[in-house]
Amino acid sequence: MEASTPTLCSGMAPEIVAPLEACSIRKTYKKGESLYLMGDEPAGIYCLEKGLVGLVTVSTSGRERLVRLFKAGQYFGHRSLFAGESYHANAVALDPVECRVFPKKDVMELCRKFPEFAVGIAQKLARELGRAEHWLGFMTDRQVSERVADGLLYLKAAHPEHNWTRREIADFCGTTTESVIRTLAAFEAEGLIRQKGRHIDILQREALLECASPQ
């Protein structure tokens, strides 16, 4: 369903990539650390080499929402850079992270020289916007159990290597850990999934999809 996500320099000739790579800065973060915080000014584009990063919004009431996810081979921080805005969410390492930061001016230079690069960024933003607006409707239309079914399928499919905590699933689906636990317990009772500790196996994909959007 989801198309392959391009890395920052996919499809670029080596003589273009090399100088850009040279001026990038390597960074590592421990699990739980923040790469940047809401309100910070964008420094450049982050290119993930290893680990998992979650974009988290925090409401005034303190509730956290997982709005976007990035894994190795994907880049982020591009939204604020291109919007000309400060970051609208925190970037948090959900697993230990290794990444490169490409400075803003070099990215913009790349755009000027290679229009297809700018078009690539636009494509990524466009797909992310589509997903966000889809969930925007989903959030208020559908029951918690439907959102959890859909969210679980998405999270497991897009990032199977990560052991998703109840808390993360709740933040992603716009609900609470308690509700996720009760919902997962119900799914298990129906034989749709199997959970032992932090490990969740999907046994009946079709049936879960049916839970996500019953007719």
Add this chain to the structure above:
Amino acid sequence: MEASTPTLCSGMAPEIVAPLEACSIRKTYKKGESLYLMGDEPAGIYCLEKGLVGLVTVSTSGRERLVRLFKAGQYFGHRSLFAGESYHANAVALDPVECRVFPKKDVMELCRKFPEFAVGIAQKLARELGRAEHWLGFMTDRQVSERVADGLLYLKAAHPEHNWTRREIADFCGTTTESVIRTLAAFEAEGLIRQKGRHIDILQREALLECASPQ
């Protein structure tokens, strides 16, 4: 708060704009008509000359959600075009509409020739994504009354010329007409707004903002 929105060809030299204008197609739509439907293949970019267009998602349960709005001077249809996807929402004329459609191939040609055009599209997508993700958190975190306060302020500020129906406000805020009516009645009782029929006046902007996000 919202920066000025660029039209399709803002900042472009006349010799560039002229041929593009020439190959665009003028169209008009009556209030309530659809410009395109979810699932349709994108034909090009729509540039609004007059009226108001709403992007509406429809869930399987039949509920409608107003996810984005466009008025004269703004363009739309760019998301699907750049994502390389079919439309993910219906475009509906909320008021009588006059617009031009710029064919896909001409838009893409423009991107190749003028990188700053592609960057402009990326900027618009980036800002729309920011707004969408902000509301994504808002939807499940905040009470209906808070969403209505915030939504009303946004709708009136961004599109003051339009007389917003209770239904449209509900679709925008992710709730029902009944709840909007009750909320607006409460606001009026507190002297925050005045409503006579379809006309709503904001009397105390600051107090309404306070309703939208109490500490």
Add this chain to the structure above:
DNA sequence: CGAATACTTGATCCGCATCAAGTGCCGTGG
């Protein structure tokens, strides 16, 4: 002017957030 649509008010009910009170699990440092 008539039909469709928007608006309004009241009654009902239930999904799920919230609070409380635990039990495990894991890593860290004494």
Add this chain to the structure above:
DNA sequence: CCACGGCACTTGATGCGGATCAAGTATTCG
């Protein structure tokens, strides 16, 4: 190595926000 603190997980009880249904009035538009 074990104790301990913190966090993830779990289960139960409670309350209420707001969706839903119903029924009627007011507007708007063709």
